[in-house]
Structure formats: C-alpha cells, structure tokens
Amino acid sequence: MTEIIQNVKNLSIGFKSKKGEEILILRNISTNIKKGETVGIVGESGSGKSTLALAMMGYVKHGLYTIGGECEFNSSNLLKMKNRDLEKIRGRKIAMIPQNAGQALTPNLKIGYQIDEALQLHSDLKEEEREKKISELLNKVRLPSPETIALRYPHELSGGQQQRVAVAMALAGTPDLLLLDEPTTGLDVTTQAHVLELLNFIAKDTGTSMVYVSHDLGAIAQVSDRIIVMYSGEIVLEGPSRDILKKPIHPYTYGLLKSIPKLSLAGLPQSMPGSQPQPGTIHRGCSFFDRCDFSEEKCKNNSPQLEYLEELNTSVRCFNHKSLMNDSQVNQTLNEIKTSTQDKEILNLSEVSISYAKQKLLDQVLNRISDDNPTVKDINININKGETIALVGESGSGKSTILKSIAGLLRTKGGIIKFDQNRNLSSDLKERDPNDLRIIQLIFQNPDESLNPNHTVEEIIAQPLKLYFGLKGEELKKNIIDLLQKVRLGEFYMSRYPRQLSGGEKQRVAVARAFAAKPDIILCDEVTSALDVSVQAAVLNLLQQLKEDFGTTYIFVSHDLAVVRAISDRVAVLYQGRLCEVGPSKDVYQFPSHPYTEVLLGAVLEPDPDIKPKLVAEDIVEEKPPQKGCSFQGRCSRILGDICKNEVPPWQITNSGNSIRCHIPLKELQKDQIN
Amino acid sequence: MLFLIIKRILLGLITLFIVSLITFVGTEILPGDACTTYLERQAFGEQLEACYRRLGLNVPAYERYVSWAVNAIQGDFGYSLSGEMPIKEVLGPRIKNSLVLASAAIFIGIPIALILGIVTALWRDKLPDVAISTVTIFAMTIPEFISATLLILIIAIWLEWLPGIVIVPTDVSLLELLPNIILPVIAIAMIMTAHMARMVRSSVIQVMASEYVQMAILKGVPYWKMVFKHVLPNALLPAINVVALTIAWLLGGVVVTEVVFNYPGLGRLVIESISNRDLPTVQALAIILASIYVSINLLADLMTLMLNPRLKTLQIRK
Numbered sequence: 001m002t003e004i005i006q007n008v009k010n011l012s013i014g015f016k017s018k019k020g021e022e023i024l025i026l027r028n029i030s031t032n033i034k035k036g037e038t039v040g041i042v043g044e045s046g047s048g049k050s051t052l053a054l055a056m057m058g059y060v061k062h063g064l065y066t067i068g069g070e071c072e073f074n075s076s077n078l079l080k081m082k083n084r085d086l087e088k089i090r091g092r093k094i095a096m097i098p099q100n101a102g103q104a105l106t107p108n109l110k111i112g113y114q115i116d117e118a119l120q121l122h123s124d125l126k127e128e129e130r131e132k133k134i135s136e137l138l139n140k141v142r143l144p145s146p147e148t149i150a151l152r153y154p155h156e157l158s159g160g161q162q163q164r165v166a167v168a169m170a171l172a173g174t175p176d177l178l179l180l181d182e183p184t185t186g187l188d189v190t191t192q193a194h195v196l197e198l199l200n201f202i203a204k205d206t207g208t209s210m211v212y213v214s215h216d217l218g219a220i221a222q223v224s225d226r227i228i229v230m231y232s233g234e235i236v237l238e239g240p241s242r243d244i245l246k247k248p249i250h251p252y253t254y255g256l257l258k259s260i261p262k263l264s265l266a267g268l269p270q271s272m273p274g275s276q277p278q279p280g281t282i283h284r285g286c287s288f289f290d291r292c293d294f295s296e297e298k299c300k301n302n303s304p305q306l307e308y309l310e311e312l313n314t315s316v317r318c319f320n321h322k323s324l325m326n327d328s329q330v331n332q333t334l335n336e337i338k339t340s341t342q343d344k345e346i347l348n349l350s351e352v353s354i355s356y357a358k359q360k361l362l363d364q365v366l367n368r369i370s371d372d373n374p375t376v377k378d379i380n381i382n383i384n385k386g387e388t389i390a391l392v393g394e395s396g397s398g399k400s401t402i403l404k405s406i407a408g409l410l411r412t413k414g415g416i417i418k419f420d421q422n423r424n425l426s427s428d429l430k431e432r433d434p435n436d437l438r439i440i441q442l443i444f445q446n447p448d449e450s451l452n453p454n455h456t457v458e459e460i461i462a463q464p465l466k467l468y469f470g471l472k473g474e475e476l477k478k479n480i481i482d483l484l485q486k487v488r489l490g491e492f493y494m495s496r497y498p499r500q501l502s503g504g505e506k507q508r509v510a511v512a513r514a515f516a517a518k519p520d521i522i523l524c525d526e527v528t529s530a531l532d533v534s535v536q537a538a539v540l541n542l543l544q545q546l547k548e549d550f551g552t553t554y555i556f557v558s559h560d561l562a563v564v565r566a567i568s569d570r571v572a573v574l575y576q577g578r579l580c581e582v583g584p585s586k587d588v589y590q591f592p593s594h595p596y597t598e599v600l601l602g603a604v605l606e607p608d609p610d611i612k613p614k615l616v617a618e619d620i621v622e623e624k625p626p627q628k629g630c631s632f633q634g635r636c637s638r639i640l641g642d643i644c645k646n647e648v649p650p651w652q653i654t655n656s657g658n659s660i661r662c663h664i665p666l667k668e669l670q671k672d673q674i675n
Numbered sequence: 676m677l678f679l680i681i682k683r684i685l686l687g688l689i690t691l692f693i694v695s696l697i698t699f700v701g702t703e704i705l706p707g708d709a710c711t712t713y714l715e716r717q718a719f720g721e722q723l724e725a726c727y728r729r730l731g732l733n734v735p736a737y738e739r740y741v742s743w744a745v746n747a748i749q750g751d752f753g754y755s756l757s758g759e760m761p762i763k764e765v766l767g768p769r770i771k772n773s774l775v776l777a778s779a780a781i782f783i784g785i786p787i788a789l790i791l792g793i794v795t796a797l798w799r800d801k802l803p804d805v806a807i808s809t810v811t812i813f814a815m816t817i818p819e820f821i822s823a824t825l826l827i828l829i830i831a832i833w834l835e836w837l838p839g840i841v842i843v844p845t846d847v848s849l850l851e852l853l854p855n856i857i858l859p860v861i862a863i864a865m866i867m868t869a870h871m872a873r874m875v876r877s878s879v880i881q882v883m884a885s886e887y888v889q890m891a892i893l894k895g896v897p898y899w900k901m902v903f904k905h906v907l908p909n910a911l912l913p914a915i916n917v918v919a920l921t922i923a924w925l926l927g928g929v930v931v932t933e934v935v936f937n938y939p940g941l942g943r944l945v946i947e948s949i950s951n952r953d954l955p956t957v958q959a960l961a962i963i964l965a966s967i968y969v970s971i972n973l974l975a976d977l978m979t980l981m982l983n984p985r986l987k988t989l990q991i992r993k
Contacts, residue, residue: 057893062884083898091895104890108908108984117904121895153984169894 005176005209006033006056006094011069013051013060014279023280025051025064027233030306033177038203038210040224040241042217044256044532045503046276047230053179053213055079057094058086073177092122095170099182101162105154112150115169122173137168141198159395160191167198171206178203178210184219188394189559193603193613196222215532217260218605221245222613229253232277232287235306239314242609249314249321251292259537261566263604266586268335268544268566271537275502286318294320337544339569340386345421346520346553347406352379352415354398354405354577373627374413376401376577378648385520388547388554390568390585392561392600396622398577399557403523406555407442408432419520438468441514445526447506451498457484457509458494464516483512486549487542504535508542515546521553528563540567561604565589573597576622578631583658593660593669596632630663638664683976687969694965695747695958699740702954708732712952743958752959755948762959765944768846770963773940775849776856776863776933777925784864785871785918789911792875796910797902799880807872814869823862823935830858840937847939859936863929867921874917875910882910912983919975923968 008031014024026048033039033056043049054061055071058078070077073094078086090096098104105114112134119130138146141164154162163183170178180199184192200223203210212223220227220241227244229237229252237250248254255272262269274291286292286299299319306317318324355374376398383389391399404410406417408429417425425436441464444450451460461480465471471479481491487508498506507527514522524543528536544567547554558564564571564585571588573581573596581594592598595616602614622634629645630636636644640663649663654670662669710726711718718726727733731742746753752762791811795804814822831839841855882888883906891905930942937943941960948956 054893059889059893061889087895087897089895090893096890096893098886098890098893100886103886106887106891106905106909108912108982109904117896118894121897155984166890173895 003035004032005035005073006211007070007072008032008052008056009070009072011052011055011071012067013048013055013064014067015064017280021280022067024067025233025279026055029069029233029235031228031235031238033209033211035176035209036207037226038212038224040220040227041211041213041230042215042220042227043230044215044276044534046232046279048233049213049215049230050181052230053096053181053211056177056179056211057090057096059090087121091118091170091175092173093175094177094179095173095175097163097166097170097178097180097183099185101166102154102159104166105162107154109153110150111152111154111157111165114154115150115165115172118169118172133172137171138165140171140202141165141168143168159187160195163187163191163195164198167195167202171202174206175208178208180210180212182214182216183212185214185216189561189605190394190599190603190615192219193605193615196605196613197615199223216605217245217257217533217607221607221609222605229256233279234287234317235315236288236317237315238306239312239316243312243314245607245609247325249312249324250316250318251294251320251324252288254324255291255293256533257607259534260607261537261540261560261562263562263565263589263601263606266565266589267337268540269537270335271541272534273538275504275535276532294318294324296320335541335544337567338548340548340551341569342385342551344385345382346385346387346419347381347383347555348416348418348421349379349381349383349402349406350416350418352402352405352417353377353413354401354410355413356401373625374577375625376405377625378578379415380579381572381582383521383553383555385553386547386551387570388556388568389570389572390556390558390564391572391574392558392564393574394559394600396576397574399574400525401577402574403442403525403555403557406521407440407523408437434468438464438517439520440523441517441519441521442523442525443507443510443514443527446530447498447503447510448530450510451506453498455497456494457489457496457498457501460498460509461512461516464513468517479516483516486515486546487512502535503531504538507531507535507539511539511542511546515550515552518550519552521555524554524556524558526558527556529558529560536563543567561601562606573600576625576631578625579661580632581658581660583654583660584656587654587656587658591658591670593654593658593666594632594662595636595638595664599635599637630661640664679980680977683973687973690969691962691965695744695962696740698958698961699736699743702958703736705954707952708954712954747959747962752962753955755953755956762956765956766941766959766963769939769941769944772852772938773926773942775852776859776929776938776940777922779856779860780863780867780925781922783860784868784921787864788868788871789875789914791868791872793879793902793907795872795876796879796883799883804876808876811869811872814865815873817866818931819862819866819929820931820935822865823859823932826858826862827935841939842937843939856938859929859932859938862932862936863925867925871914871917871921875914878913879906879910882906885909908982912979915979915982916972916975919971923971926967926971 008029011026011029012024013026014022017023029052041049041052051064058071058081060066066079071079073089078089115134115137116130119125119133125133134150135146138149143149143161143164149157157165184195187195196219199210202208212220214220224241226239227241228235229244229250231252237244237248237253244253245257248257259269259271272291277287284303285301286304289295289299292299296319304317304319306315308315353374354376379402381389391402393399401410405412406425408425408427411428412426415426419425419439423436425432429437458480461483462476465476465479480494484491484493489505489508498509501509528539531539540563543554546552556564556568568585571583571585572579573588573594575596580596581588588597589601592601599616602616605613616637625631626633629647630649633639633644643663649661652660652662652666654660654666660666660669710723710730710732714722714726731739743753750763754760755762755765791807795807798804827839830836837857838855843851843855888901888905891901896905930946932938933940933942934946945960948960
C-alpha cells in the first residue's frame, strides 16, 4: 500500500513578468501520491492547485515554465521528458478528468470516436474489440444506451452526461493515476453527488490512485483519504482528511472551514478578512500573515517552513500550530440573522407563466404568446417587505427565468406581477416607467461581465444616481463615496477600473450600484457563485447588513443550498418551472416534505466526512416539463401512479405555513421524515 | 434543414430585389438621363422627345422598372449606351476575364494562406511565425496600387520578364490571356493571402488554447494527429465565411488592380461605365455584383451549417 507512484520534489513553476522578474505560481512543492490513495488538493482560485495537478502529468501551460524541481512518475521526471515519451504516459498511466467536460470534448468529433482514440493509442485491441470496450466503458460510467451515446456529438449530451463521458475516456487507458480537476464544479447538486459516488466506486473497483483538485471542501470531504491545502502557491497543511476537516491546525484551513455556510444551521458564517495575495507580491514573511487571526510579530518577517508532525501524520506550515491544536475544533459561530420581514406585501406573483417558445408570425400579429407547455407556469408567490426569499432548484428549474421576468427582461406569457398591491409589472422593460425600473435592481452572478471594463468605479456607481435622481457635481460625488463606504470600500476605489479589483471587491461595486438606485427589491442572481468561499461569506454578511439598514427585499437565486439556508427567510423550491414547495427556510430545511426537496437537500455535500449525501432519485435530465400532471413525476421515487401523471397536484398547507404541492397526503409526507 | 435553405434563398432574392430598386431609383433621381447624355447639347425639343420614344423613356418609372426587371431576370439587360451593343454581350467576356483572374488568385492564394496561417500559429512566437508574420503584415499594409506599380516596375520594366500591362482585346482566348494575368494575380494574391493567413493564424491559436486541445494533449494524442483531428476542423470552420467574402470581393472585380494593369475585367467595366454615364450598364453591373455576393455568402452559410455538427442538430431540433 505504501508504494509511491507520483513524487513531487521541490517543484516551482512560474512565469516571467514584463519587468523580467520571476513570478512563482508554485513555490517549492514537495508531496507524493501513494498507490490506491485518493488525495484531495484544496485551495481557492489562484492557489496553484490546478497547475500542480497538470504538472503531475508533465504539462505546463503556455506562458509558464518549470523553475525547479521534479515530478517523478515511476522514477522518471515527467517535466524533463520528451513529448514522444510523455504521449505514452498520458492517458495510459496518468489520465485527466477535466473541470468542464463540455469544453474539454472536441466539438466536431463523436463521443465514440473520442473514446476510441484513447483506446487506439493506449491498447492493442482490434476494431471490434474496441467497439465492445467503448460500450463497456460507457456502461461503467452508467450512461443509458451506450450504443446511441457513442454516435452523438458532445453538445447533444447534458452536463452530467458529458462529465461521465470524460470519466469513461480517462478510464479507457486503465491508468494508475487519475487526476481530477474540479470534476463536479458546474454540475447540479444531484448530478454532482452521483458523479462523486461513481468516482468513489471506480477508485475502489480499479484501485486507481486519484488526485482530486477542488475548491469545494464538501466534495473533497466525500472522496479523499488525505488532503493537501494550498495557499498562494504553497502547501500550508497536509494530512489525513478527517483530521484536517475536523481539527484543522492551520489558521487558513480553520478560517476556510468557518466561512462555509452549513445546511443544518441557520445564520451567516464568519468571513475571513482580505484576500489571497497575488503571485509575486509575497516577499517575506508568512503569505497568510495579513488575514491571520493568530499571527504574531515573527510571522511578519519569517516564513514558516512545512513541519511534519509525526504523531498526527500531518505537515503544517505555521509557527503557531501548537496553540491551534488545543482549541481547533471548528466551533462555528454563526451570525444570527434578524428577520426584518414586515407585514406588508411588496410583490405579488399570481399565476405567472413564462415561455421561451419562439412566436409564430400569426401570434406576433395578434400580439399573443401561444405555448401550452411554457417553461415556467403557475407561479404564485407573495413577498413581504423586508423579506429574503430564495428560489432554489437545479439548472432548468426556471429560477433565473422568474428573476428576469420580475426585472422586466422577459415578457410574461400569463399572470400578473404586482408591486405594492397596485402597480402592475407584468409588462417588459420598454413599457415600464423610470420609477418602476428604479424600484427593482439586479445583481448578477459574474461581476467580471456585469461591470463595464472601460468605466471607473466612480462612473459605474454614478450612472444610476444620475439616471434616477439627476445628481450632479459635489452631491453626486458625496453619494458615491457614501455608497462605497456602505459596501466597505474606501474613497480611493473611485478611480479604479474593474480589472484592478479582486473578485470580492468587484461584487461589492455591483452591490453598491444596485443600492445606488434606492430600490425596494433587489434580485440577486447567484451573486456568490463566482466568488471564493472566504469572500462569499463576506459578501453575504454585507448583503445582510445592507438589508437591515435599508429595509430592502431580496429575491435570491442560488444553486448552493447552504448559502440559501444562511441568508433566506423563506424558500421556494422549483422543478421544471413549477413550484414544488414554498415555506419558511427553517421548516423546509429541517423537514423537507416534498419528494423533490428531499432529493435536493439529500444531495448536498458537507465538508464533513461523516455526513454522506443521500441519493434518492436518478439524476436524469428532463428536457421539457411534462404536458400534464406533476412536474416531478419523471424522477419521483414516491410516485403514486396515474394520479401523478394526469393531475396537477393540489397545494397542501402544513401547520408551520409550508405549502407543498404533492398528491401524497401531508401526514404521510411528514411521517417519513421522522424515520 | 430544407426549410432553412429555402428561407435563406428567399432572403437572398429579397436582398436582390431591394438592390435592384435602389439602383433603379438611384439612376432615376440623378439629374439627366440616357437621352440627355447621348444627345449632349442637342438634348431639347423634338430630338429629345424622339429619343425618349425610341428608348421607351416616356412611360412612367414603375412601368419601366417592371419591364426592365422582367427582362433582367431573363438575362436581357438592354443596350449599353456607349457601345450601342447589348449589355449581355459586353458583360460576357468581362465576366469570363474576371473569373479567370479570380480563380487563379483563389487557387494560389487560399492554399498558401492556409499553410502560412497554420504554420505561424503552430510555431507561435518562434522564428517561422515572426518571419512570416512580419511579411504578411507588410503585405497587408501596402495598398495594392503601390504593390502593383512596384511589380510592373521590377518585373516588367527592369527585368522584362512579363508584360507590364494587359493589351489584349476584351474577348481574347484563355490561352492568350494567361501570361498576362501573372502580375495582376500576384498583386491581388499578396494582399488577400496576407489577410487570410492572419485570420487563420488567430483562429488556430484560439483553438490551440481551448480546453479540448489541452485535453487531447493530456490524453496522449500525438502532436500531428491532434492538429489534424482536433484543431484544424474546428479552427477552419470560421474561416469559410472569410474565404467566401474574399471570393466575392475578387469576382466583383478588384477595381484598383484591374485599372493599374489595364485588365479587361468587371472592375474596369464599372469604372468605365460610370465615367461614361452608361446608366443601363451600371444598373446591370450592380445587380450582377449583388447576386455574386448574395449567392457566395449563401453558399458559405450552408457549408458552415453542414460542417458544424452543433448548428446542424440545433436546426433539426427546432
């Protein structure tokens, strides 16, 4: 068991800056991977984790080069090997499962060919045998009807299926070592849980070693035996996975674990101050010094070395790890959120339906939308002033579509969206007056794309102030500074451009811009998805603070159920554009009643090796909502029969005010949770 | 798929109709007409009336448009004013000459452009790239009238290898024409090849940086197999439209080059008929050039559609 198959020795990789300085992405990394072991490499974006994984295949990205060190595989250094020799190792001895299979599969080649290519290169099988093998592999990754899948092009498969194909392709060469670069990021929760389960199965079945790279401690916790924590190009902590997740003895890991919202607890996690230093900016001292709660004078000027602690079988890079060892149980202190929900309705969606179907000419002329099976249908939600309501569901559940309609970016097909009980907002942007536009503001997922790169922060925030309030000169400037301070950015940010800001800072600017309009409702579309965990907590706390100050109402869309749990008062669960369950977060999370809510919550991965996801339903992807009956009928494990297929389920209301749309009687739904 | 093709063809026809309307209206609102141009100072009174009757200009404009359009569809564009011969006969040899010039440039230029583009992309920032890229940027920036003149100076005048300008009758046979087109072809191919090579280079570089190429490398696919299977099909797809535009541009007459070399092609005819105020010919040329652009772009769109599996299935699903 202790045979080492990959040995990384003093590896440094970097690039030359324009000034000719050598800038390090990886700094003196030494570690090894043993046979049959699964190692998780965790770190935030920019920590060098992907660069390390690629180096283990002897691959260094264009623009980077090896400054020193070795990656030894079967006692030969991959980084010095000729391409011709590497071709014999890549795919055969070491295989990669990429982050985004949708982009990693060549678009003009059929699935079957791409797997066959790997077989041709790495096995001696004849054509008929290969054909059989392709089916076998596709079967192994549990893809339905392998023969037809093999004839498809990558874009004809869903995200989860593409990821499975990538796994099958990697397995084609029966590698000794599998490198997985964020293999489940970007997949839906249920799909992610299934893919991880599959990977675990393969690891056991084939005895392959795996290196699992991810920013998601939840996923890492499910698969790895050992965890390596990276921070700005260095290993800061390395040890058995359980110890690291339960008793982290490095302040960074400690802070990271504390900043992850938990499914079981309401309230906002604590954030870590600051952000990871840019490569090339650390000159001396500990790279985590600025953000560390445990730092001392000596940390400022001396860099700690990676120290191996025999009794724990753990390596740690911190002067103070001993004091952390004593009280390092992650006691998460969550900032309780105050509900500021008032007894006044602010937005009412009644019978709203939205269709993406293209209008036929006749319908265009008659100005009507005809689609009997629209993407989103029968949405009834009342939102009170000061409330945070979250819309959750997998991709394709229509949550973003509903946001778009409220914002006026998409016309509704039917139903009424009413603001403040009398203003009708069912029309789209063009038909709304400026004040209707002002009261609803949007914050987007990716601040890189939602902030104009050619505008300074000042110009970005000035726009709504000028547009809605006609502010000018000194007054305008005063307001901008005021807003910047509200989002905890100083006055000096005014002249900066978005590219000069970090991800968290950019999202703060986006938040300031939304608040500049003094809106009543802010629509948050996956606002923390593009951010690192430590930064995510800070943005969530900021949003909560602003809400308490301004009495704003949030409609929050997220695929991350733990984040939703942390910030929302009420949750609406959507499947295929239809509501399944609406209720106070506390109840929905504690007693998930609707079968779909159960599936969804069961699949959430927590950064705790003892909490395993429950896989209730298959992760099939449905392209369209069913014509009639319950929207979840296709995947429901508790389907009753014809009634679910033919009749739209009625709303049932529980004692705690939870509305559930299901044919199964309430009593039975609730009874099951107790077991 | 079939529906889509029919839709595209219909759209093309509508475009042509609009072009014909614009040119007709354009020639109509310009001061003067065929008769005033023809009769010059005698353009008044009885003589002018007689001319109008003879050319049928005395009927309302829309009637003339309809009869012109009906004839044009059948290939009859009326009479040229300057030569007093059917435009059909004027156009025929010109189109042939332009076609010869264009096809020569295409057959030489496109393969060279593809090879140069691919080589520069694969050896990016290395010596072959730096050398070729410098030359292509140079070739791209020199206007064609300068490069054409330089070619005449060096090859025709100093070295005396080839004739400097084309002095052959318009309806010359292909064999006699061939030695004359070498210089014009070089002049055109230079600028065209440079443009396309740059395009192909950036397209290949973009694909080389894609995740699926990285994946192919990590899968252990040998370099050249990766280039031919994973890179080129995806990189050259967007080039089809650029190639199509270039071809259309070539067929439409490379006006400047044709004038410099005195080449009897469509481009020179455009200039001639405009300066002679030969309105019927201008009209005919406008419609023919527009048809060339429309049909070649249509062809390119259909080709992209066939070659790109993504677009193909998307259309079927809809």
